[in-house]
Amino acid sequence: MEPQISPLSQVAPTAQLGKGVVVGPFCLVGPDVVVGDFTELTSHVVLSGRTTLGCHNKLYPGCVIGCEPQDVSYQESSTEVLVGNENVFREGVTVNRGAEKEDHVTRIGNRNMFMANSHVAHNCRIYDDVILVNGALLGGHVHIHDRAIVSGNTVVHHFSTIGRLSFVSGGCRVPHDIPPFMLAAGSDNPTLKTINVVGMRRAGISEHSIEVVRTAFRMLYRKRKSLADVHQHFDETLNGVMPMELAQLLQFIEAQRAGKLGRAREVVRGQGTEERKAA
Secondary structure, X not given: OOOEXXXXXXXXXXXXXXXXXXXXXXXXXXXXXXEOOOOEEOOOOEEOOXXXXXXXXXXXXXXXXXXXXXXXXXXXXOOEEEEOXXXXXXXXXXXXXXXXXXXXXXXXXXXXXXXXXXXXXXXXXXXXXXXEOOOOEEOOOOEEOOOOEEOOOOEEOOOXXXXXXXXXXXXXXXXXXXXXXXXXXXXXXXXXXXXXXHHHHHOOOOHHHHHHHHHHHHHHHHOOOOHHHHHHHHHHHOOOOXXXXXXXXXXXXXXXXXXXXXXXXXXXXXXXXHHHHHO
């Protein structure tokens, strides 16, 4: 099935379009772009730079994917955006390609929803089944893990990590990591209010695991117990059989506390720049 390209669009001769691709009117597809099978560019979409999209993605008007990072240190090298399958990019979404740091790539997984006017900055990594609600803004190098939800008009500080199945309420300024399974709220420096029970149940997590994570939350963030105390408690009560969700939570918090400023990934700041300086 040949791609359908509107005569009102401009597609570079060297761009690679898969079968069944639809390019609506007033789109611009650059020479180093790869678009997977059955992906649809509705209209007024710009794909630039070294951008690769997988299959069955849908991009709505005003999306701009793969333009230069908004980083003053960027020196116009050939960095990338890699996008998986079945993602939805609503109106006005912007995704910048990587800066010359870390692995030089901005990565997006599968089945994510980017609502209108959300922004993914350079070197971010979005895993699978993530939702960015209208106006959510990610700084550079942010990681968002599976099935997390970042609500509308929330801004996430660069190098922060949003854990699996966490929920960040609207209008937050997030300057630090949010552990998995947590619900965070508060307009400035949000606090962890409770666990994301609804999201965990929708993901099919057992009631036993939910209750164990709830107990860990209370010990860590209500009673202010140490990680060592929490480990000891569950070693005694679970007879050495720790649910995967609890293990993920404790490992995440250990990494966060080993980092800087509440962000585990601060320790990688500057990675990937030494080669550029030496060049």
